[in-house]
Amino acid sequence: MSVIAVLILFSILVAGGFLIAFIWAVKSGQYDDKYTPSVRMLFDDKDQKNFKENNKKNNS
């Protein structure tokens, strides 16, 4: 039965890890701006190649 006690304590430890992760996230400002990152992640360094092709199409 004591194995359950170990499991329980372990599960609380894991949950505590998540709690710490959450507190870290709040502290580092991830909850300050909940919108911009969602847009930012959609721009990647848009390949200049792609962009030039677009330009050509526009010009023709």
Add this chain to the structure above:
Amino acid sequence: MTLSKQILQDTNLVCYHCGEISPSDSIRMDEKIFCCEGCKIVYEILNEKNLCTYYDLNETPGKAQKNTLLKNKYAYLDDEELTNKLLDFSDGKVSTVTFFIPQMHCSSCIWLLENLFKVDSNILQSRVNFIEKKLSVSFQSTKISLRKVVEILAYIGYEPQISFEDVEKKSKTFVNKKLYYKVGLAGFGFGNIMLLSFPEYLSIDISSESLRTTFSYVIFLLSLPLFFYCGSEYFVSAFKGLRKKFVNIDVPISIGIFTLFTKSVFEIFAHGNPGFMDSLAGLIFFLLLGKIFQNKTYDMLNFERNYKSFFPISVTVKKMGEENVIPLSQLTTGTRIVVRNGELIPADSILFSGEGNIDYSFVTGESAPVGKVIGEMIYAGGRQAGSSIELEVLKEVSQSYLTQLWNNFQTKRTSDFSYTGAANEFSKYFTFAVLVIAATAYLFWMNIDGNIAINAFITVLIVACPCALALSTPFTLGNTLRIFGKNEFYIKNIRVLEDMAKIDTIIWDKTGTLTQAGETEISFVDGLLLSEEATWVRSIVRNSNHPLSKKIYSALEGREILKVENFTEIIGQGITGEVAGQKVKIGGESFFNLKTSEVKGRKNVEIFSPPLSSEVYVSINEELKGKFKIQNKYRMEAASVIKEIRKKHDSYILSGDNETERKYLVNLFEDEAKVLLRQSPLDKLNFVKKLQSNKKKVLMFGDGLNDAGALAESNVGISVSEDILNFTPASDAILNAEMLKKIPTFLNFTADSLKIIYTSFGVSILYNLVGFYFAVQGLLSPLFSAVLMPLSSISVVIFTTVTTTFLAKRKGLL
């Protein structure tokens, strides 16, 4: 698709940068059309730096660049003391600064602003906070000055707004973060305690007694931070309330939390079972969630603006022919200052040289400029339109008429959040009733069994914890706040909504609120202007820079321009000239020596207020032909909205304007006494006070700073603005002027929200009654409470959010 876009742009002459219709196709580059040189320049810069992805992400993402940047506009940023105040951080090599950039509006903006380092390699990094419309930039301060950074931003069309307030103080609240910590911790505790209580729920017979006690002790440890950290604010608030002899909603909550905790601690240590800790954790978790939900804030808006956020941080001073830039705070009386086109007049002063043409739009909401001649007094708060002027400062910034008005208004009621609202009103009776029930149960059982008596007493207090009651307000009104926000009606906090539901009187400001700023109607009255004569008039007014001339010019669109001879302009009076051999004279009443009927008596009342309808007389060959009447246009919906509102609420109109429109307004309000004209800012304030002393609950719509006092004094002050990010006086809510037509819906919906709250009070009382039924018998088991309490919370949350959303959809708000 790209091809059709091309055609569209070609045929409609849409500016590639900003999307406005271009007046001609003369401004071109790379086969793209621009509406003005400004837009083209931005395109040129971006093209050169290979940043045209900007245009790929969104079509026409820019804002029109018609106002060209003045060369010296940011000269004040060379002042080291000032820049140090603006910087967030600097170690001598790298500096970080945060700007407020209201122009940001789309993903292209984010993209471009975060790629600033491509525009200038000395900029290291830039980060956008889109919601707050803020950009923080770090740059190498040894290689590039702050001024240059600001100028780069201005060149690419994102001119930061830097105001007096930025320099004065920098503060950012961390309240919100604390709430997140608390919710995180409460969620953690709630989850784990539930998990550990599972054996109890399922009545699993745990054979090993030691395991059971271990579980209980772990639960106890988990509950400590919940009780002492997460729950602490309820005790503080309840205590504060009681000290002021007020039973707010936090009182019964605190009683509930406290009894839950002590009872459970007793159970844990005396019997080794976990007691009610799971209910406690759930309760605190839901309550905190409600707090997060109601704290919907609009970070990019500022409800507490004072004059400082409107004023520039520096002024150009002219001393012995030399121009210097000094911080505004150092401005003293007697100083000669230079105010250029588009700049704000920071202090009451006398016009020394140049042609004053003052736009008081954010004082009055009226954008037609007021002409001023040399020697005339100019009040602070106006913006010069036209060539630059020199002024001599009469009063210091803090002593000026406008700032004085502000300072007088600082007495804004500071009603404490925890003493208003339906839930708080209700809690008085609730707490009392609960205590009576608990005491009765105790007395009843005392003669039978002392143990049961205590048990019944405690369990009544536990079930009575008004979690559902406390949740209904934040969830209903928080949702309403969000719904209104989607309709561009931004409310400061949920208390304002509760106040709004109790409104019985509505006051309208006219200029800028009911009328459309900048939009005018021009008609020719008291005579007739022949087509030929109109051509002459247009040719003449073309030569004048006066705003009224410009308006007449554009009103007579399409006529050819003839050559004008002997053109003269007498500033503040009128213009004359000869066209096709005809002597044409155009100007105001005084120019024609007409009887001045309305000119007199325009003292303090109307210092900021230009005549609503400007009249411009025209004579040809000394024969008076009639006059142009240039009137403010009422918003299209204004009349119907007022009619609608008048059905339910007493409505008044307060305006600083003169009598010209009395007839129209009386017709609209159907009562002579409800139209009050020639009101000074102070009159408006006093009128609100008078209504309130008659026990009226006043809501006021206003826009300019001249309404600021009355807005602050009203129970609910709403500022109506075309551009919500700019120029709104301190208020409880900000409404986009476009949404004026929805005002009746907003008011109705607020009333409905309150009804929803009362209904959910009923629901939660029902739960309480069920709980009481068991509690008074001393039968409340921990399991029963662990089910009942979260159930009541969740059902109230679901009921309130679903009904508000449903109603909003039906009313067309979603």
